Amino acid sequence: MAELAVRGGAPVRPQGYPAWPVHDERDAEAAARVVRSGRWGGFPEPGPLAAEFAERFAAYQGSRHGVVMSNGTVTMEVALKALEIGWGDEVIVPALTFSATPYAAMAAGALPVFCDVAPDTLTIDPDQVEAAVTSRTRAIMPVHLGHQMADMDRVTEIARRHSLAVVEDCAHAHGQRWRDRGAGSFGEFGSFSHQSTKLLTAGEGGSLLTDQEQLARRAHSLIDCGRPKDPDEKQYTFGANYRLGELHAALLLLALERFPAQQAERAVAGRRFQELAAEVPGVRLLPPDPRISRWSFYRYILLIEPEAFAGAGNERVCEALEAEGVGAWVGYEPMSRYDLFQPALSRLPVAVEHASRLDPGTMSFPVAEDAALRRTVYLDENVFRAGQRGVEDAVEALAKVQRHADELAGGSS
Ligand SMILES: Cc1ncc(COP(=O)(O)O)c(C=O)c1O
DSSP, X not given: OOOSGGGTOOOSOTTOOOOSSOOOHHHHHHHHHHHHHTOOSOOSSSOXXXXXXXXXXXXXXXXXXXXXXXOTTHHHHHHHHHTTOOTTOEEEEESSSOTHHHHHHHHTTOEEEEEOBOTTTOSBOHHHHHHHOOTTEEEEOOBOOTTOOOOXXXXXXXXXXXXXXXXEEOTTOTTOEETTEETTOSSSEEEEEOBTTSSSOSBSOEEEEESOHHHHHHHHHHHBTXXXXXXXXXXXXXXXXXXXXXXXXXXXXXXXXXXXXXXXXXXXXXXXXXXXXXXXXXXXXXXXXTTEEEOOOSSEEEXXXXXXXXXXXXXXXXXXXXXXXXXXXXXXXXXXXXXXXOHHHHOOOOOHHHHHHHOTTTOOOHHHHHIIIIIEEEEOGGGGSSHHHHHHHHHHHHHHHHHTGGGSOSXXX
């Protein structure tokens, strides 16, 4: 008889993990208050609740200004446009991230130039960044992936030396701190997503943080159809409506109140998980960079060795973990797999001299490809919101899948 739940055996955790997002009557009341107020939208921009959330969240991350908008993709597009980055410019992006990061560069009119990631963190490899800089490079967009942060010491140093802007993609990094400085506060802009799975959510939404008042004003203008936000400034030609409504802002304010306790709980559980999971054969942990001084993670990313799982890759292992009751996902594909970024498929008007930098035939990211296509397992945040037992069950599920990996019939996947 099969042992693994994916083959009909009894699951390790039939009750699953706590639901996300967390909510209670206060959220319903806050939404009802907005409805009754008649002030639903984001116009005039910003709405009062949007402004209150933006200020509080910026202060929590340690930035001077916050601008909220409709999601964590347009945040990055707006950041680049506010920096006047566009046609003919290059923006350096890691080869392992959600498509939103390079998409934002393209939406601003710039060319994303991909760099492989570092094997110990799966975040952008600073040596590759250094090698990718050309006279056209204008910005670096590090992504704080999973439970890690990009090496902000090296990224900011390279940016300073080459006079490049830094736009941090912090969609996974609400609450993270590097050497006691908040994610999103290192460069010109920090971008956060408030989409439904993210750590600070209203279902949809995004925050852009900056220390520079003028950049904040430009961002406000760009998301408000180009309306001038400063008496001395003219109307922006490329402004669009990316405003966030007040219903979302009301929910974000409550989410922010709950956030510090959730962050602390996940950090404790994450450390316990690492101690226990270190004993599971075939599992490689990527401990958080020691310079991360407050650990706040969206997904915990571990690597499996397919050889220790009877040749099964991350896809089969994630299926098996899900069946055991543990939320697990293989994660993002490497950028060399995305049609969107391949000129031959996307019909992107890429200048010939640039073409080889986006050509799938020449794009090669050995670290990102090996990790993403065979090894990465992203564990859901709720595994770390279920006490000691929640973590023990997740480790038992991993160990069980490894012990009975022969039931995951077939070669690698
Ligand atoms: C790394 C990363 N960047 C950007 C985004 C885009 O955020 P949004 O879905 O709010 O547009 C996401 C998530 O969706 C993400 O995971």
